[in-house]
Amino acid sequence: MSEFSGYYDRLAEQQIRERVASRRTVSQMRRPRGRHALADRLHHLADRIDG
Numbered sequence: 269m270s271e272f273s274g275y276y277d278r279l280a281e282q283q284i285r286e287r288v289a290s291r292r293t294v295s296q297m298r299r300p301r302g303r304h305a306l307a308d309r310l311h312h313l314a315d316r317i318d319g
Contacts, residue, residue, distance in 0.1 A: 300308055 299305070
């Protein structure tokens with residue numbers, strides 16, 4: 269089992285790094301505010317009703 273512990277540690281570290289990187293890209297995207305946000309929500313609602 270000790271021969272695999274290093275492998276699992278590296279695998280876990282890689283997954284953590286990938287998740288942190290994906291969170292950074294999501295958090296850096298700008299979300300619309302004000303009337304643009306309202307318009308986006310209304311379009312989304314209309315798509316759901318049509319859908």
